[in-house]
Amino acid sequence: MSGAALESRADFELIARFIREGEQVLDLGCGNGALLGHLIATRGAGGYGVEIDPDKVLASIERGIDVIQGDLETGLSGFRDAAFDRVILSLTLQAMHRIEPLLAEMLRVGREAIVSFPNFGYWRHRAQIALAGHMPVSPELPYQWYDTPNVHLCTLRDFETFCAHHAYRIIDRHVLTRGRSVRWLPNLLGSIAVYRVQRGTDSR
């Protein structure tokens, strides 16, 4: 999936902090299994990765991860309701075609969804459009407009509006730029956002 080229991704440590000892997790678009491997090693987590790319499935098997080859676009029908503590979608949201059913499925099979994505509203992305006049290309969005797998880029504000609209509750949000936490003007200064989302009305 998009962004998976980075072996140890910026959001891994952050996601790991959200996982409690021994939790059951489902990592959607698990790539080479690095995140799930990290969660198993550092949190004693259990669970599965789901990945569509055959070479990444192979890499996950090599790593000893339990990986299910499958297409997230066709849903999570292989998983039961509330089977997982957390369902992770790490830097994959922006490459999905059908966002609404996927988020609904994540919150069906898991108590909580952890979603990270590159912030299209990051000032460097905005500047490339506003000043240089071309589609953003950055470490977070390392593609040209014509070869990008990213079909649903969004900003922090877009995602929060989406959650409010669907009555999803945002439990927590962390915004990063180059591995550093961003607190001030996150939708402008943050390049990657990690959200914890649960069912229910946003009370913030």
Next chain:
Amino acid sequence: MSERIDTARSVGCVTPQEVAFPEPLRLAGGSELAAYTLCFETYGTLNAARSNAVLVCHALSGSHHVAGWYADDPDDVGWWDNLVGPGKPLDTERFFVVGVNNLGGCHGSTGPATIRPETGRPWGAAFPVVTVEDWVRAQARLADHLGIDAWAAVIGGSLGGMQALQWALDRPERVRHAIVLAAAPKLTAQNIAFNDVARQAILTDPDFHGGDFYAHGVHPVRGLRIARMLGHITYLSVDQMAEKFGRARRAGDLSYSFDVEFEIESYLRYQGDKFAASFDANTYLLMTKALDYFDPAHAYGDNLGAACARARARFLVVSFTTDWRFDPSRSREIVRALVENGKRVSYAEIDCPYGHDSFLIAHPHYHRVLAAYLGNIRP
């Protein structure tokens, strides 16, 4: 099925062994086999802890001859030689690999062609119908005989994959890993229909003699040949057949007769003849019946998830995109049942053009997946 042998990475010259089990074996059908013999081969060395043994289960027409060749017949190469050997995905430098001929088989284990001690004549039609559960029970005694408490892995494709699954369900404490390839949790009506046409071809052959053809000095080769031709069609993919044969004819002009004209006809007849000359018709009936009866969920209210609850093995389930006999959705049923129970399982869907027979092919990505999974098994 096997290609020319890779001598550098072969297990080399092998010798089949036999072991007789004098204790009666209760069968799922209600009858009892007073005693039986299993024919098997082993490759590699059993380690001191006896923890590196891998059982290879064969499919409908397979045997215990999984790898290597015979001194008196160097061309008789094992049916899974591309997988099993030193440095191969199922690495005989790490694992002690056991191939066994199923009960009811025709390659050395007790079966319909075996002389029955009570009568001094072949079992023939009197040989009981055996099930996948019966095979697991019979093979468990072979594990006892070899001093193997738990298999590091049980692996098989098609009917062999069903055995690997059944092993993991029936003897959870004796299977650490189950590798289930190109299998299904039970047959569909279409699957059973194909099997029944194959059986009818055999049963209606005048040389079948109610299964006691041995006494008549004949073998229902016509029926067995047609059964194999039909089966063979279902093992190949549509595209593969189109590419390999298309509408190619042996001679240029249409003959306006019923002689062999199309290459596919010639190929199928050759495959049918070859098979009918070397396989026992009664065994073919038994193997297809074992396939039809396989349904581990049945005893659990047709709930496969409930049937899988007792498994303790880690699983690797593999399907092939062009396999229409047991298509990938059938493997996903198994995966789903295991995931439901929180069992450890990986699933790979291999994009391979060779239909159901893909599991026998040295397809690079498929073999990399098996090598990766097997490589992580601690002996």
